[in-house]
Amino acid sequence: MDAHAAAHGHEDHAHPTPGLYGKIAAVLFVLTALEVLAFEVGRRPDWPMHALIEPLVVPILLILSAAKFALVAMFYMHLKQDSKLFSNLFVWPLIIAAAIILALIVLHAYWIKASF
Amino acid sequence: MAHAATAHADSGHVDEHHWTSTGLNSRKIAIWGFIGSECLFFASLISTYLVYKGKSLVGPLPHTESQCMLDGKMQTCEAIFEIPLVTFGTAVLLFSSFFVVLALYGAQKGDRKMLLTWLSATVLCGLFFVGMQVYEFYHFYHKGLGYSTNLFGSTFYTLTGFHGSHVTLGVIWLSTMLYLAVRGKLTPDKSLNLEMAALYWHFVDVVWIVIFPVVYLMR
Numbered sequence: 563m564d565a566h567a568a569a570h571g572h573e574d575h576a577h578p579t580p581g582l583y584g585k586i587a588a589v590l591f592v593l594t595a596l597e598v599l600a601f602e603v604g605r606r607p608d609w610p611m612h613a614l615i616e617p618l619v620v621p622i623l624l625i626l627s628a629a630k631f632a633l634v635a636m637f638y639m640h641l642k643q644d645s646k647l648f649s650n651l652f653v654w655p656l657i658i659a660a661a662i663i664l665a666l667i668v669l670h671a672y673w674i675k676a677s678f
Numbered sequence: 679m680a681h682a683a684t685a686h687a688d689s690g691h692v693d694e695h696h697w698t699s700t701g702l703n704s705r706k707i708a709i710w711g712f713i714g715s716e717c718l719f720f721a722s723l724i725s726t727y728l729v730y731k732g733k734s735l736v737g738p739l740p741h742t743e744s745q746c747m748l749d750g751k752m753q754t755c756e757a758i759f760e761i762p763l764v765t766f767g768t769a770v771l772l773f774s775s776f777f778v779v780l781a782l783y784g785a786q787k788g789d790r791k792m793l794l795t796w797l798s799a800t801v802l803c804g805l806f807f808v809g810m811q812v813y814e815f816y817h818f819y820h821k822g823l824g825y826s827t828n829l830f831g832s833t834f835y836t837l838t839g840f841h842g843s844h845v846t847l848g849v850i851w852l853s854t855m856l857y858l859a860v861r862g863k864l865t866p867d868k869s870l871n872l873e874m875a876a877l878y879w880h881f882v883d884v885v886w887i888v889i890f891p892v893v894y895l896m897r
Contacts (some may be wrong), residue, residue, distance in 0.1 A: 580780055589734035590691075592768060598765050601895040605741070623891040630772075630887045638779050640881045647703050648710045655714035661722030666725040 577640055586637045590630055597626050705888040709874045713881045716844075718886050723840060727833040734828035738821055741897045748822040758821055759894055760814070768890050771845075774803030775883040778852070778876045785859070785869040793864065797856045797872075800879070804849035811842045818850060832894065841889060844882050850874045 579588075603609050606621035615622070636642040641649045698704045737744025738755040746755040777800040784792030815835070823831045853870050858864045864872060 573719070575694065577786075580783055583776055583779045583783070587773060590776075594765070594768055594772060597891055597895060601761070605897065620896055623704045623895055627701065627891045631884050634775060634880055634884050638775050638883075639877055642872055644702075647700060647702060647707070651707070651710040651714045652717070655717040659717045662721045663725040663728065666729055668731040674820070 577643055578637055584638065588631055589635060593626050593630050597623055600626075680895075698705070700753050703870065705870065705874060706877075713877065716881060717887075720837075720841070720848060720888075723833075723837045727837050727893060730833050734830045736828050738818075738827070739830060740834075740894075746827070755822055758818055760817075761866045763810065763814070764890065764894050767807050768886065770803045770809050771883055771886055774800045774807070775880050777803065778879050782869065782872050782876050784870045785864055786866055788866045790859070790862075793859050794856070797852065797859055801849060801852050801856055804845060804852065804879075808842060808846055808849060811838065811845075811878045815839075815869055822825065837893065841885055842884070843888065844885070848879045848882050852865040852879060 600615060600619050601616045601624045603612055606612060635652065639652075641652065690764075697708065700707075715893060737746030737756040740759045741757050743754055743757060745752055777796045781793050781796035781800060784790070802837060818831075823834075825831055825835050852875055854876050855864060858868075858871070
């Protein structure tokens with residue numbers, strides 16, 4: 563932290579090490595592989611566990627995607643170490659974005675279909 | 679703030695860090711504000727894709743065979759997506775996020791070799807991803823999927839095309855950082871410039887983390 567930053571009360575939080583970045587990359591790779599595996603099991607009736615996985619493909623993909631999103635945001639974008647203000651600038655629009663997506667899907671799936 | 683600004687003027691020091699009354703850097707606040715607004719932009723595109731998913735009247739379709747107009751006559755078209763290629767592109771984009779944090783680490787520690795190596799790798803990964811998307815669009819077009827062929831084509835090209843344009847912009851931004859690094863102008867005290875480009879790059883990555891399962895894997 564330089565003297566200038568100190569004078570303004572700025573805290574320069576330590577960022578993760580390359581070793582941790584590597585572990586996160588490995589986890590992201592595994593999660594992506596699991597996404598593709600879930601997709602393949604879901605679309606191939608002759609594969610084992612197809613009947614179990616097929617109805618769960620969408621929730622599985624959403625959970626894995628959310629986990630990857632959170633890992634990149636927390637560790638690679640440094641939201642875990644940086645100021646909470648940055649997290650707020652990112653997370654609140656994200657909540658609004660998720661609400662917009664959900665509202666439009668519900669609107670079109672139920673309300674507009676019912677009007678025809 | 680006024681006191682601090684006076685102190686700077688008295689010392690003749692040009693403040694490149696732009697500290698604010700929050701103690702945070704104004705440029706970093708700005709990039710986070712921009713990224714927040716981009717979340718809403720992509721939310722509108724993703725929700726449009728989802729709302730029109732499965733409502734196309736003619737093919738080609740993403741996951742199933744369909745009847746489509748090809749070479750002036752209706753014929754059976756195969757499913758259009760090639761999951762292995764896109765999965766590989768997704769992995770490349772994920773690894774590019776890993777590479778850019780290593781480059782940033784090198785920039786902050788003054789490790790020039792680390793900075794140049796990983797920043798070059800990031801730019802190459804970005805170029806590969808853009809190339810993959812250009813190939814994919816070209817391939818889809820020749821399989822009969824134009825922008826106005828059906829609802830799937832319109833929403834798919836709009837969503838992935840806007841993401842691709844963001845990736846292209848990120849590659850250009852990172853290439854300018856690489857140019858500065860090669861010329862020795864990306865010193866540790868200027869590493870915030872790379873950090874901002876890296877934040878934008880990670881955002882492009884997290885958007886793809888959502889697009890990949892939603893568009894390519896959900897049937």
